[in-house]
Amino acid sequence: MEAKPRTKKDKLEQLIINTIRTLSMDAVQKANSGHPGTPMSMAPVAYTIFDKFMMFNPKNPDWPNRDRFVLSAGHASMLLYSLLHITGYDLSLNDIKTFRQLHSKCAGHPEYGLAPGIESTTGPLGQGYATSVGMAVAEKWLATYFNRPGHEMINYNIYAIGGDGCMMEGISSEAASLAGHLGLSNLVWIYDNNHITIEGHTALAFSEDVAARFMGYNWHVQRVGDANDLELLEEALGRALHEPEQPSLIIVDSHIGYGSPNKQDTSAAHGEPLGEEEIRKTKINYGWDPNKKFYVPEEVKQYRKEILKRGKDAESDWNEQFAKYAFEYPDLAKQFEMVENREMPEGWESCLPVFPADPKGPATRSSNGKILNAIGKDVPWLLGGAGDVGPSTKTYLDDASSFEKNVYSGRNFHFGIRENAMAAVTNGMVLSKLRAYAACYFVFSDYMKAPLRLSCLMQIPVIYIFTHDSIGLGEDGPTHQPIEQLASLRAIPNLDVIRPADANELSELWKYVMEVKDRPVALILTRQNVPTIDRKKYAPAQGALRGAYILADSKGEPEVILIGTGSEVQLCLGAYEKLKKQGIKARVVSMPSWSLYELQDTEYWEEVLPDSVRARVSVEAGSTFGWRRYVGLYDTGGVIGISTFGESAPIADLLPEFGLTVEHVVAKAKEVLRRTGKKSAKKAKKK
Numbered sequence: 001m002e003a004k005p006r007t008k009k010d011k012l013e014q015l016i017i018n019t020i021r022t023l024s025m026d027a028v029q030k031a032n033s034g035h036p037g038t039p040m041s042m043a044p045v046a047y048t049i050f051d052k053f054m055m056f057n058p059k060n061p062d063w064p065n066r067d068r069f070v071l072s073a074g075h076a077s078m079l080l081y082s083l084l085h086i087t088g089y090d091l092s093l094n095d096i097k098t099f100r101q102l103h104s105k106c107a108g109h110p111e112y113g114l115a116p117g118i119e120s121t122t123g124p125l126g127q128g129y130a131t132s133v134g135m136a137v138a139e140k141w142l143a144t145y146f147n148r149p150g151h152e153m154i155n156y157n158i159y160a161i162g163g164d165g166c167m168m169e170g171i172s173s174e175a176a177s178l179a180g181h182l183g184l185s186n187l188v189w190i191y192d193n194n195h196i197t198i199e200g201h202t203a204l205a206f207s208e209d210v211a212a213r214f215m216g217y218n219w220h221v222q223r224v225g226d227a228n229d230l231e232l233l234e235e236a237l238g239r240a241l242h243e244p245e246q247p248s249l250i251i252v253d254s255h256i257g258y259g260s261p262n263k264q265d266t267s268a269a270h271g272e273p274l275g276e277e278e279i280r281k282t283k284i285n286y287g288w289d290p291n292k293k294f295y296v297p298e299e300v301k302q303y304r305k306e307i308l309k310r311g312k313d314a315e316s317d318w319n320e321q322f323a324k325y326a327f328e329y330p331d332l333a334k335q336f337e338m339v340e341n342r343e344m345p346e347g348w349e350s351c352l353p354v355f356p357a358d359p360k361g362p363a364t365r366s367s368n369g370k371i372l373n374a375i376g377k378d379v380p381w382l383l384g385g386a387g388d389v390g391p392s393t394k395t396y397l398d399d400a401s402s403f404e405k406n407v408y409s410g411r412n413f414h415f416g417i418r419e420n421a422m423a424a425v426t427n428g429m430v431l432s433k434l435r436a437y438a439a440c441y442f443v444f445s446d447y448m449k450a451p452l453r454l455s456c457l458m459q460i461p462v463i464y465i466f467t468h469d470s471i472g473l474g475e476d477g478p479t480h481q482p483i484e485q486l487a488s489l490r491a492i493p494n495l496d497v498i499r500p501a502d503a504n505e506l507s508e509l510w511k512y513v514m515e516v517k518d519r520p521v522a523l524i525l526t527r528q529n530v531p532t533i534d535r536k537k538y539a540p541a542q543g544a545l546r547g548a549y550i551l552a553d554s555k556g557e558p559e560v561i562l563i564g565t566g567s568e569v570q571l572c573l574g575a576y577e578k579l580k581k582q583g584i585k586a587r588v589v590s591m592p593s594w595s596l597y598e599l600q601d602t603e604y605w606e607e608v609l610p611d612s613v614r615a616r617v618s619v620e621a622g623s624t625f626g627w628r629r630y631v632g633l634y635d636t637g638g639v640i641g642i643s644t645f646g647e648s649a650p651i652a653d654l655l656p657e658f659g660l661t662v663e664h665v666v667a668k669a670k671e672v673l674r675r676t677g678k679k680s681a682k683k684a685k686k687k
């Protein structure tokens with residue numbers, strides 16, 4: 001059991017640590033659900049980080065220069081809730097008592113935006129670790145950009161606690177490899193080396209030498225043999241912070257369910273309540289009153305006051321410094337505030353290029369590169385990169401350098417071939433208020449699904465740039481040709497999937513991309529050229545901002561509506577012209593974004609897709625899944641899409657093979673007209 005506390009301070013520390021433990025045990029028991037074991041074992045570690053090292057102001061959890069703490073082992077959420085309660089965040093005992101209940105701030109896993117002091121949503125193991133790397137990247141960039149001699153406005157550190165699960169997940173390897181390469185000395189990971197996961201002892205599945213692995217990644221590695229040894233922990237953390245060149249890993253040996261006579265060191269302590277009797281016995285072991293539940297001793301309440309004062313003083317000092325900084329560097333201070341509020345410089349949209357009509361047109365990945373560069377000139381905190389495909393995704397900022405070890409001013413990020421970590425790191429950067437983008441081939445968005453989903457869940461404005469968006473990429477074949485990706489991304493709540501038809505739609509849509517503060521967007525762009533639509537002949541591109549708009553129309557009510565997205569809008573326009581010549585009244589609706597269209601009012605829906613026109617055809621070079629939402633059932637609408645995997649061949653052979661031709665759209669339109677029995681169907685039959 002625990003070493004006897006020697007001094008008054010030691011006694012208080014044990015009291016605080018045991019309060020964290022017992023609150024966690026009680027909350028899990030009351031919820032009859034949760035993970036008590038790791039809060040019990042890691043309480044001394046989390047306490048040491050918060051008490052001895054972190055600077056934060058619980059009354060202003062968003063204070064920009066606060067240190068960050070991420071609980072990558074998100075299942076141990078009670079550890080964090082207990083700590084936040086004790087240190088004075090706006091998280092009451094009642095919130096803790098409603099742990100895991102409907103609408104409680106204390107959700108099953110820590111959720112960003114729900115409880116104050118939660119820096120990132122965690123729970124999918126490894127994601128928190130990887131996100132913390134993005135936070136460290138952001139700190140380096142912000143410090144380099146904003147700090148001036150004598151004005152160190154940004155200087156914080158990032159701490160993350162993960163467990164065996166986080167270490168096993170591949171994303172931690174990707175992220176650690178990148179962090180070591182970049183020399184992120186402001187980052188400390190604690191690895192809770194308790195040898196227990198759900199199925200039992202880690203020996204079942206995990207026998208690697210974690211220390212050797214991290215030394216290989218260029219990390220500074222230490223080991224603390226006992227999670228209860230506050231002195232050793234403090235020394236190790238101190239050393240980690242003084243390490244000037246490398247991120248730090250501290251491997252801490254702990255006992256899951258520490259203090260529980262029957263469950264300590266077993267997987268039974270991982271994910272279920274200890275049970276009333278076991279809780280009593282454990283409390284007795286801690287020297288706690290076994291009859292008290294959710295008990296916060298008076299001394300701990302007093303401690304909260306001290307922490308609150310400490311945080312308030314730290315922030316006021318910083319505010320004073322910031323006032324001086326703002327006096328000397330008013331422009332930088334203004335920019336800093338814009339970054340913090342996710343605002344854009346006034347009138348920024350005027351930089352957006354307008355592209356001339358061009359039947360050959362640029363690929364939307366190319367026009368995107370131009371737009372990105374135009375915005376990037378005025379908005380230095382727009383930055384990002386690709387997973388080693390920058391030359392193909394065209395996401396380089398031409399005037400900027402690369403973000404590299406000790407070149408932390410760079411804005412072009414080389415994430416390496418690590419899509420999963422790339423998206424998680426980008427989450428961390430965006431949580432730190434940068435406007436960051438992550439780019440790769442669309443098909444490999446599959447690799448980053450988990451962090452992408454977290455951007456959506458956290459409602460943070462990450463910009464995903466996915467190029468090579470269909471079989472139109474050609475010879476690389478079915479491994480590289482997205483099919484189901486559009487449908488699957490559209491199914492994620494809070495994500496705007498945007499697939500523009502041409503450069504001007506894209507330019508318009510960037511107005512939305514840069515202004516939106518509370519959700520990520522995914523831009524889906526072509527590898528191949530697409531015509532830049534003649535806007536004198538057809539409708540202006542502004543309509544794209546409404547998600548869908550009438551691009552070409554008939555006089556009077558149309559008989560058939562052709563709905564296209566991205567590179568297939570040109571097929572709809574081609575078919576429209578042919579149908580027109582044949583006396584068939586068609587309308588073309590360009591629909592770059594389902595979700596933006598869904599935001600419009602019913603009048604607009606009726607205007608674009610009137611209920612009276614049932615003959616509709618959708619055209620998209622991807623899965624047909626979901627399109628009946630807009631074209632109706634089998635007796636009316638027609639869906640042109642792909643329900644198999646693609647093929648490896650030149651684009652000119654692929655498009656007809658998969659029915660992506662003007663002729664096929666025309667034929668489908670006529671077929672639909674025949675089915676809906678409109679008078680022009682007869683006409684269509686004759687021709």
Ligand SMILES: Cc1ncc(C[n+]2csc(CCOP(=O)(O)OP(=O)(O)O)c2C)c(N)n1
Nearest residue numbers: 038123124125163164165166196197198270
């Ligand atoms: C990506 C992912 N896979 C699986 C899970 C389910 N899960 C939650 S905790 C856990 C075991 C974690 O073990 P460890 O990290 O050692 O935590 P400890 O039991 O020591 O607290 C698993 C498999 C998850 N949360 N995330």
Ligand SMILES: [Mg+2]
Nearest residue numbers: 163164196197
């Ligand atoms: Mg474990």
